[in-house]
Amino acid sequence: xxxxxxxxxxxxxxxxxxxxxxxxxxxxxxxxxxxxxxxxxxxxxxxxxxxxxxxxxxxxxxxxxxxxxxxxxxxxxxxxxxxxxxxxxxxxxxxxxxxxxxxxxxxxxxxxxxxxxxxxxxxxxxxxxxxxxxxxxxxxxxxxxxxxxxxxxxxxxxxxxxxxxxxxxxxxxxxxxxxxxxxxxxxxxxxxxxxxxxxxxxxxxxxxxxxxxxxxxxxxxxxxxxxxxxxxxxxxxxxxxxxxxxxxxxxxxxxxxxxxxxxxxxxxxxxxxxxxxxxxxxxxxxxxxxxxxxxxxxxxxxxxxxxxxxxxxxxxxxxxxxxxxxxxxxxxxxxxxxxxxxxxxxxxxxxxxxxxxxxxxxxxxxxxxxxxxxxxxxxxxxxxxxxxxxxxxxxxxxxxxxxxxxxxxxxxxxxxxxxxxxxxxxxxxxxxxxxxxxxxxxxxxxxxxxxxxxx
Amino acid sequence: xxxxxxxxxxxxxxxxxxxxxxxxxxxxxxxxxxxxxxxxxxxxxxxxxxxxxxxxxxxxxxxxxxxxxxxxxxxxxxxxxxxxxxxxxxxxxxxxxxxxxxxxxxxxxxxxxxxxxxxxxxxxxxxxxxxxxxxxxxxxxxxxxxxxxxxxxxxxxxxxxxxxxxxxxxxxxxxxxxxxxxxxxxxxxxxxxxxxxxxxxxxxxxxxxxxxxxxxxxxxxxxxxxxxxxxxxxxxxxxxxxxxxxxxxxxxxxxxxxxxxxxxxxxxxxxxxxxxxxxxxxxxxxxxxxxxxxxxxxxxxxxxxxxxxxxxxxxxxxxxxxxxxxxxxxxxxxxxxxxxxxxxxxxxxxxxxxxxxxxxxxxxxxxxxxxxxxxxxxxxxxxxxxxxxxxxxxxxxxxxxxxxxxxxxxxxxxxxxxxxxxxxxxxxxxxxxxxxxxxxxxxxxxxxxxxxxxx
Numbered sequence: 001x002x003x004x005x006x007x008x009x010x011x012x013x014x015x016x017x018x019x020x021x022x023x024x025x026x027x028x029x030x031x032x033x034x035x036x037x038x039x040x041x042x043x044x045x046x047x048x049x050x051x052x053x054x055x056x057x058x059x060x061x062x063x064x065x066x067x068x069x070x071x072x073x074x075x076x077x078x079x080x081x082x083x084x085x086x087x088x089x090x091x092x093x094x095x096x097x098x099x100x101x102x103x104x105x106x107x108x109x110x111x112x113x114x115x116x117x118x119x120x121x122x123x124x125x126x127x128x129x130x131x132x133x134x135x136x137x138x139x140x141x142x143x144x145x146x147x148x149x150x151x152x153x154x155x156x157x158x159x160x161x162x163x164x165x166x167x168x169x170x171x172x173x174x175x176x177x178x179x180x181x182x183x184x185x186x187x188x189x190x191x192x193x194x195x196x197x198x199x200x201x202x203x204x205x206x207x208x209x210x211x212x213x214x215x216x217x218x219x220x221x222x223x224x225x226x227x228x229x230x231x232x233x234x235x236x237x238x239x240x241x242x243x244x245x246x247x248x249x250x251x252x253x254x255x256x257x258x259x260x261x262x263x264x265x266x267x268x269x270x271x272x273x274x275x276x277x278x279x280x281x282x283x284x285x286x287x288x289x290x291x292x293x294x295x296x297x298x299x300x301x302x303x304x305x306x307x308x309x310x311x312x313x314x315x316x317x318x319x320x321x322x323x324x325x326x327x328x329x330x331x332x333x334x335x336x337x338x339x340x341x342x343x344x345x346x347x348x349x350x351x352x353x354x355x356x357x358x359x360x361x362x363x364x365x366x367x368x369x370x371x372x373x374x375x376x377x378x379x380x381x382x383x384x385x386x387x388x389x390x391x392x393x394x395x396x397x398x399x400x401x402x403x404x405x406x407x408x409x410x411x412x413x414x415x416x417x418x419x420x421x422x423x424x425x426x427x428x429x430x431x432x433x434x435x436x437x438x439x440x441x442x443x444x445x446x447x448x449x450x451x452x453x454x455x
Numbered sequence: 456x457x458x459x460x461x462x463x464x465x466x467x468x469x470x471x472x473x474x475x476x477x478x479x480x481x482x483x484x485x486x487x488x489x490x491x492x493x494x495x496x497x498x499x500x501x502x503x504x505x506x507x508x509x510x511x512x513x514x515x516x517x518x519x520x521x522x523x524x525x526x527x528x529x530x531x532x533x534x535x536x537x538x539x540x541x542x543x544x545x546x547x548x549x550x551x552x553x554x555x556x557x558x559x560x561x562x563x564x565x566x567x568x569x570x571x572x573x574x575x576x577x578x579x580x581x582x583x584x585x586x587x588x589x590x591x592x593x594x595x596x597x598x599x600x601x602x603x604x605x606x607x608x609x610x611x612x613x614x615x616x617x618x619x620x621x622x623x624x625x626x627x628x629x630x631x632x633x634x635x636x637x638x639x640x641x642x643x644x645x646x647x648x649x650x651x652x653x654x655x656x657x658x659x660x661x662x663x664x665x666x667x668x669x670x671x672x673x674x675x676x677x678x679x680x681x682x683x684x685x686x687x688x689x690x691x692x693x694x695x696x697x698x699x700x701x702x703x704x705x706x707x708x709x710x711x712x713x714x715x716x717x718x719x720x721x722x723x724x725x726x727x728x729x730x731x732x733x734x735x736x737x738x739x740x741x742x743x744x745x746x747x748x749x750x751x752x753x754x755x756x757x758x759x760x761x762x763x764x765x766x767x768x769x770x771x772x773x774x775x776x777x778x779x780x781x782x783x784x785x786x787x788x789x790x791x792x793x794x795x796x797x798x799x800x801x802x803x804x805x806x807x808x809x810x811x812x813x814x815x816x817x818x819x820x821x822x823x824x825x826x827x828x829x830x831x832x833x834x835x836x837x838x839x840x841x842x843x844x845x846x847x848x849x850x851x852x853x854x855x856x857x858x859x860x861x862x863x864x865x866x867x868x869x870x871x872x873x874x875x876x877x878x879x880x881x882x883x884x885x886x887x888x889x890x891x892x893x894x895x896x897x898x899x900x901x902x903x904x905x906x907x908x909x910x
Contacts, residue, residue, distance in 0.1 A: 022903075023903040023904070024903065024904055027903040027904040028903065031901075031903065069825075070865075071825045071826075071863075071864050074865065075895050076892065076895040076897070077895070077897065092824075092825040092864055093823070093864045093865050093866055094865075094888065095862070095864065095865025095866055095867065095888060095891045096864060096865045098865070098888045098891060098892060099865060099891070099892065099895070102892055102895070113825055114823060114825065115768065115784050115821070115823060115825075116767035116768050116784035116785070116786065116822075116823035117767075117823075118767065118786060136768075136770075137768040137769070137770045137784075138770075139767075139768045139769070139843055140768055175775060176775070177772070177773050177774055177775045178772075179772060179774055179775070179780065180772070180827050181770070181772075181782045181784065181819070181821045181827070181829070182827065185772070185773065188773045190773075312571035312572070312573065312594075313570065313571050313591075313592040313594045313595055314592070314594070315570075315591075315592045315593075315636070317632070317633075317634060317635070317636075317640070318632050318640065318643045318645075319632055319634055320630060320631070320632045320634070325634065327636045329570050329571035329592075329636065330571070331571065331573060338793070338797070338861075341797060342793070342796060342797055364636070366570070366636045367571075368548070368569060368570060368571035368572075369547075370524075370526045370547040370568055370569065370570075371526075372635050372636070372637065374636070388594055403862075403863060403864075404861050404863045405861060405862075406793075406859050406860060406861040407550070407858075407860075408526075408858060408859045409526050409547055409548045409550065409551060409858075410525075410529065410548055410549075410550025410551045410553070410554060411548055411550055412550065413894075415894070418900075419903075420900065422902055422903060422904075423900035423901060423902050423903065424900060424901060424903050425898040425899060425900040425901065426896050426898045427895070427896065427897075427898070428894050428895055428896070429894050429896050431894065433549065433550060433553045435894075436550045436553060436554070437531065437553060437554065437557055439868075439870070439883050439884050439886065439890075440530050440531040440532070440554070440557070440882070440883055441881050441882065441883070441884050442531070442532065443880040443881045443882070444880060445873075445875065445878035445879060445880040446486075446878060446879060446880065447877055447878050448477075448478040448479065448482040448483065448486065448874075448877060448878065448879050449478070449479055449482040449877075
């Protein structure tokens with residue numbers, strides 16, 4: 001059953017077969033091979049419109065920005081879709097910036113993250129006139145200031161703060177201290193020290209504050225709690241500097257549905273709650289309501305992609321308790337989806353090439369890698385007549401699937417195709433055997449230095 | 456301090472600086488950039504000689520094979536080193552086989568693993584005349600038989616059995632049933648059924664049995680326990696078929712030292728114990744001592760490589776208990792070493808560009824990725840004067856480091872250089888920004904099928 005909360009909007013069954021973007025699963029597999037990531041272009045566009053539209057309706061025109069978090073997934077064509085959707089882009093490395101540049105994404109709508117940007121990355125960001133650089137250490141503040149100064153630029157920077165709020169799914173904890181690499185702690189005074197350090201540089205303009213409190217969050221409370229802590233920091237700024245910081249970026253982390261158990265917030269509900277809290281707290285603190293930014297990545301691209309695999313083998317295994325489990329092996333695995341092994345993530349799946357009325361049975365969907373932990377879905381009910389040759393579609397793989405893919409076991413990484421109204425096009429091509437060998441070089445050895453004989 | 460059990464044999468300090476293969480760390484970083492994997496060629500060669508020599512001494516000439524497990528790390532140049540060392544190679548995908556082929560690794564010394572080999576992979580293996588294919592499902596037995604038949608070949612196959620023994624570090628459990636994707640269970644009769652199925656095909660020759668019981672194992676007991684179960688299976692074969700299976704492959708999983716807490720078995724001790732158990736059990740069962748194979752991967756390449764990073768930022772974070780932790784950010788992270796995040800693996804590290812007499816303090820070595828879990832070493836004592844610009848060397852990264860590397864956050868994957876007697880050469884080149892964009896394509900959309908308007 002195609003559950004609307006999990007699958008892209010165009011996903012349906014036609015003649016029993018899964019269809020996405022008007023393209024039949026078997027036709028996709030026949031043309032592009034498996035495994036393949038299938039992006040429902042209309043789904044992504046509609047999510048961008050939804051978030052962007054809701055944001056404008058609730059916060060007002062020009063009252064802030066929706067940033068797409070590139071780390072979830074980025075490619076040149078997707079960056080173009082983001083740009084066409086009129087939202088902004090957050091990048092966290094020179095590589096992600098290079099993709100944005102290749103897509104001609106306007107620099108002023110880019111913010112650059114990262115706890116350890118290289119000098120080259122900072123220089124590239126300043127050269128591309130990115131809207132803001134989110135600074136994350138005292139050393140980096142000096143570094144950005146120096147490079148901006150060398151380039152005769154005044155660079156807008158945002159301070160990454162640590163509000164002591166950490167959220168995941170329905171829970172959050174709020175503490176004074178957080179043992180993480182990101183951010184300047186508000187509670188310890190590190191944030192204020194960083195602010196003072198940044199404001200001393202003439203080549204920097206501190207335009208706002210930022211935080212990021214977690215991932216796959218299903219409740220707005222934690223966002224509200226962290227926004228309040230950041231607003232109090234902004235109030236202190238106003239008291240001591242007499243002016244106000246313009247921007248409040250509450251980061252990303254809005255959850256999506258991977259299985260029927262997940263019940264994500266709607267963009268409207270989430271944004272309304274956050275807006276109310278920010279408005280009332282700003283009023284209480286005597287602040288103008290700041291420009292507010294959010295950074296969904298997973299919530300935009302996650303549900304828009306489906307991974308299509310082909311079943312290679314099935315094997316029944318007898319369990320210690322007398323039960324039996326069917327192992328279903330597909331032609332990908334932890335190289336294209338590490339989230340199950342890495343985070344214990346859960347997914348759902350459907351047979352894509354046909355409908356089956358066979359009884360359901362407990363299956364474990366596994367990959368082809370030489371590792372016991374190479375599991376796509378730990379436990380899932382699938383039709384008991386599932387067999388080699390069947391296509392399996394795993395939805396909600398748009399975020400942190402292809403972006404974290406590896407060549408483990410020298411398995412080529414799958415490509416991404418974009419489907420729309422019955423047509424398909426490759427936006428990231430699948431790797432080939434020769435790609436796997438492309439980095440192998442035969443080079444003559446060179447003597448490195450004279451010291452080398454000095455032992 | 457350069458602990459011998461953790462570092463490659465040539466690692467030493469010269470003028471305070473870390474030197475590997477006669478090359479100074481700063482010279483390596485200056486020429487090749489960071490991060491970079493540094494392979495001590497003599498270390499790898501000496502480990503190959505050690506295992507191969509011990510094996511021959513203990514088991515006898517031509518009494519079996521040492522297979523290098525390519526999944527730990529493989530490249531064309533490393534495959535050549537393995538070949539020159541005279542040992543065999545285990546591959547588990549078409550990609551790994553392609554590397555072997557590019558290195559002109561002799562097919563007869565290759566065995567092919569995998570729970571879900573594609574038809575193309577099976578065909579490629581048969582065409583390359585691999586020594587044996589390890590079969591892992593009833594469907595695959597039929598598949599290999601059919602493809603071999605089509606090619607007029609009789610293919611040697613090995614049955615992957617599940618002895619119900621699972622081992623890790625110092626412990627192991629032995630059960631009747633194992634809930635894993637690999638192998639045919641001996642206890643349930645699946646193994647015997649698979650044997651009967653395989654022996655029915657004229658295009659297959661069952662030459663032995665195989666098992667793999669775990670990873671990072673520090674005791675030979677589990678290997679002995681599984682060998683005994685496999686030998687009993689071989690005895691049943693003799694009873695029912697009148698002839699004997701030639702090969703007993705006890706798999707890999709021999710542990711190495713990542714930190715000073717780890718105390719690996721010596722090759723000699725390990726092989727002697729296993730040899731004694733196999734000899735006495737074979738005698739008891741009335742079997743000839745079979746050819747014995749082992750598959751170390753990590754134990755051969757793991758300690759031979761060191762990752763060289765550069766520190767970009769440091770940040771002191773106050774902890775809830777009043778203590779303080781120094782976060783040290785390097786220019787790589789979970790994209791070049793996922794093992795800490797994925798398995799909770801532990802590593803050690805040293806400042807590589809200088810010696811320091813500063814007091815040690817508790818540090819967390821983290822990467823540059825936009826993720827809280829991007830940790831290289833969770834807790835490690837490092838000199839308190841560690842600062843941006845310092846080089847950090849993390850030893851024992853040869854296995855499952857570069858082989859599992861990703862482009863997460865569009866971070867280019869580091870290359871691998873081989874160092875030897877003061878010289879260096881690239882064997883896998885570092886990726887560049889243009890490599891990151893090489894798979895991005897702009898393609899016109901094509902209509903996939905007529906059904907597409909049929910919803």
